[in-house]
Amino acid sequence: MSLITFLNNPAFAYKYFLESNGVVGKMTTRVDIMKKSVSWVKESFYATKDGGSSAYYKLGSGWAASYPETTGYLIPTLLDYFKFSSDKECETLGLNATNWLLTIQSKEGGWQGLQIDKKAPLRVFNSGMIIDGLANSYLFKKDEKVKNSIDHGIKWIIDQADENGLFTESNLDSGGAYDILVIGCCLYGNQILNYPHYKIELINILDAHLDRFCSNEDFISGCNFSNSYPNTMLLHHIGYTLDGLLISYEILKDEKYLNTVKKYSKKLLSLFEVNKGLSAYIKRDWKKFNDLSNSYSHCLTGYAQMAIVFQKLALFINDRRYENAAFKIMDILTAISNRKFGNKGLDFGLAGSFPVNGNYQKFQIVNWANKYFLDALLLAEKSLSKRRIENG
Amino acid sequence: MLYFLQKKVCQKEELKMDKIALIVNSDDQPNANLFLKEFIAIGGEIDLIICLTPNKNLLFSLKKIFKPLKIFKPNNLKQLYLRFLKFVFGGIQLTEVFASYNNVGENSWDLLPKGDSLKIFAKNNKVKYINSLSIETSLFPEDNRYLVATYGGGIIGKELLNGENLTFFNAHMGSMPRYRGMNVIEWAYLERQPLIATFLTMNDKIDDGDVGYELEIKKDEISSISLLRKIGYEFCAKAMAQGLFKLRNNQIKLVAQNRKGIRYYYRMHPNLRADLEKLLIK
Numbered sequence: 001m002s003l004i005t006f007l008n009n010p011a012f013a014y015k016y017f018l019e020s021n022g023v024v025g026k027m028t029t030r031v032d033i034m035k036k037s038v039s040w041v042k043e044s045f046y047a048t049k050d051g052g053s054s055a056y057y058k059l060g061s062g063w064a065a066s067y068p069e070t071t072g073y074l075i076p077t078l079l080d081y082f083k084f085s086s087d088k089e090c091e092t093l094g095l096n097a098t099n100w101l102l103t104i105q106s107k108e109g110g111w112q113g114l115q116i117d118k119k120a121p122l123r124v125f126n127s128g129m130i131i132d133g134l135a136n137s138y139l140f141k142k143d144e145k146v147k148n149s150i151d152h153g154i155k156w157i158i159d160q161a162d163e164n165g166l167f168t169e170s171n172l173d174s175g176g177a178y179d180i181l182v183i184g185c186c187l188y189g190n191q192i193l194n195y196p197h198y199k200i201e202l203i204n205i206l207d208a209h210l211d212r213f214c215s216n217e218d219f220i221s222g223c224n225f226s227n228s229y230p231n232t233m234l235l236h237h238i239g240y241t242l243d244g245l246l247i248s249y250e251i252l253k254d255e256k257y258l259n260t261v262k263k264y265s266k267k268l269l270s271l272f273e274v275n276k277g278l279s280a281y282i283k284r285d286w287k288k289f290n291d292l293s294n295s296y297s298h299c300l301t302g303y304a305q306m307a308i309v310f311q312k313l314a315l316f317i318n319d320r321r322y323e324n325a326a327f328k329i330m331d332i333l334t335a336i337s338n339r340k341f342g343n344k345g346l347d348f349g350l351a352g353s354f355p356v357n358g359n360y361q362k363f364q365i366v367n368w369a370n371k372y373f374l375d376a377l378l379l380a381e382k383s384l385s386k387r388r389i390e391n392g
Numbered sequence: 393m394l395y396f397l398q399k400k401v402c403q404k405e406e407l408k409m410d411k412i413a414l415i416v417n418s419d420d421q422p423n424a425n426l427f428l429k430e431f432i433a434i435g436g437e438i439d440l441i442i443c444l445t446p447n448k449n450l451l452f453s454l455k456k457i458f459k460p461l462k463i464f465k466p467n468n469l470k471q472l473y474l475r476f477l478k479f480v481f482g483g484i485q486l487t488e489v490f491a492s493y494n495n496v497g498e499n500s501w502d503l504l505p506k507g508d509s510l511k512i513f514a515k516n517n518k519v520k521y522i523n524s525l526s527i528e529t530s531l532f533p534e535d536n537r538y539l540v541a542t543y544g545g546g547i548i549g550k551e552l553l554n555g556e557n558l559t560f561f562n563a564h565m566g567s568m569p570r571y572r573g574m575n576v577i578e579w580a581y582l583e584r585q586p587l588i589a590t591f592l593t594m595n596d597k598i599d600d601g602d603v604g605y606e607l608e609i610k611k612d613e614i615s616s617i618s619l620l621r622k623i624g625y626e627f628c629a630k631a632m633a634q635g636l637f638k639l640r641n642n643q644i645k646l647v648a649q650n651r652k653g654i655r656y657y658y659r660m661h662p663n664l665r666a667d668l669e670k671l672l673i674k
Contacts, residue, residue, distance in 0.1 A: 023477050339483060384663075
């Protein structure tokens with residue numbers, strides 16, 4: 001980034017300066033940071049005016065166009081926040097996003113990759129994330145049009161599986177471990193449709209992915225972008241993979257999915273607590289990888305996803321060490337995001353990396369980091385109120 | 393409840409250990425004082441005390457004079473710069489998030505009364521007393537074998553830990569191998585498990601040593617985390633004293649930890665501490 005780019009966006013320069021010195025915002029309550037984080041998400045919708053959420057706010061180019069994939073999975077976040085806070089604006093944004101996604105669904109059933117202003121082929125992963133959003137939208141409003149769209153979408157996704165049950169076609173990098181989340185989302189969507197043949201096919205695809213990517217004791221294969229650092233796992237993709245397995249376990253109740261999550265989460269828990277953080281990229285021997293000159297950056301989306309995975313796991317296996325770590329992760333994200341810069345693209349938003357010049361989504365405030373952060377916070381609030389009721 | 397462990401006997405048991413040493417961080421360390429009182433009360437004898445503080449000699453006095461100049465060390469200057477940034481722009485350093493989980497009671501000074509001077513105890517009881525900034529083999533007379541009650545935070549090298557004539561011990565607020573790591577007495581209470589103080593050897597891994605003795609901690613009338621930890625310190629002192637005494641008199645054996653069921657615990661987050669406080673009040 002040139003000096004001129006920074007001079008044109010002094011708020012971003014300010015953020016970069018503070019973060020490169022390790023200085024972040026102040027701690028605050030979960031309810032307060034949720035409100036602030038939602039305010040950034042709302043701005044991402046207002047920036048596009050088409051019903052979708054802008055993928056990111058980037059140094060130099062500002063707000064990007066609407067991103068179908070992440071708009072999809074922002075729907076449950078908005079609707080959950082509406083249920084939590086009665087913020088009507090979130091309900092409206094969630095339902096508008098649903099309508100927008102219906103209008104851009106291809107006649108084949110899938111959705112395009114990348115942002116809406118870019119020409120991109122239909123993609124399995126992106127479509128899977130949209131299925132998740134639509135399923136939640138259907139459960140909220142019971143709109144038959146949405147149900148039909150889910151059916152059409154899942155059918156298209158299943159049809160993309162190759163003879164080995166993998167998504168090597170119509171996918172980024174010929175697929176990866178993160179596609180497990182696609183299957184989790186489709187299983188979730190199929191709970192509405194309740195088609196046994198979809199369920200059987202999805203289980204076969206899921207098991208093929210488990211064999212291909214998670215059979216190794218020591219690491220998850222296919223867990224990074226092909227053009228990124230070789231032989232490393234990106235925390236964001238680890239998050240997708242483990243969350244996909246947990247969603248599948250919740251629906252199918254097959255212990256092998258839970259055991260796989262336990263296997264990798266044990267390593268991540270120890271790594272996080274001992275090092276007081278996780279590097280964005282993790283080597284195959286589970287050691288940190290330095291993507292900055294002599295240190296590592298933090299992948300904030302990956303952090304938020306791990307806060308979700310750890311909270312769910314704590315509940316499933318009744319081990320509160322994971323919940324403990326999830327709270328610490330949420331504290332880190334709270335401190336990082338809780339700052340106003342006088343720029344709507346930056347105020348209270350979470351970037352791809354901390355510091356913001358880290359390799360993953362460099363100099364970008366991404367809507368998916370904010371989505372997962374809000375999901376983690378909402379999950380924590382739900383668990384706490386449930387526990388309060390249980391304890392009288 | 394006291395109970396002995398009767399499992400696999402370890403090699404260390406074969407050592408004929410005839411001397412007892414105590415390592416402390418400071419001369420009036422509260423938990424070390426508690427241990428010493430317990431140990432003496434049951435008939436134990438101490439042969440050597442090593443205090444990990446400098447000798448207050450001329451060099452020490454000179455260093456003290458120049459102490460203010462430490463501010464010009466690069467690390468200290470960096471800290472000063474960061475403080476300035478936080479003052480001007482507000483906020484915290486990311487590292488402070490983890491630092492905020494350091495709770496009252498993480499060390500014995502927070503909860504136990506200041507102990508008596510160990511130097512005076514040593515003088516009155518003709519016990520050898522050494523000031524040293526590090527733990528080294530040369531501190532222990534060569535022709536003796538030592539059982540070392542360790543209360544000092546200094547780094548003990550691998551060579552020393554594996555040395556034939558020295559066995560280092562500590563007391564831990566949890567049963568092994570289930571409760572390794574930090575805040576384990578809090579975790580055990582939260583998980584509604586028995587509270588155990590364990591007397592064990594030290595090796596180069598965390599909480600991995602052989603177990604000599606376990607003492608169950610009574611849960612009655614514990615109504616706060618501070619009290620829980622205070623009682624934890626008291627029982628650890630008892631476990632260390634009784635364990636050392638029994639070991640020296642060949643009444644117990646050291647047993648390797650079961651490799652199954654190892655769990656590491658980490659510092660407890662304030663949200664879980666709040667749950668624990670509620671549970672304790674109940």
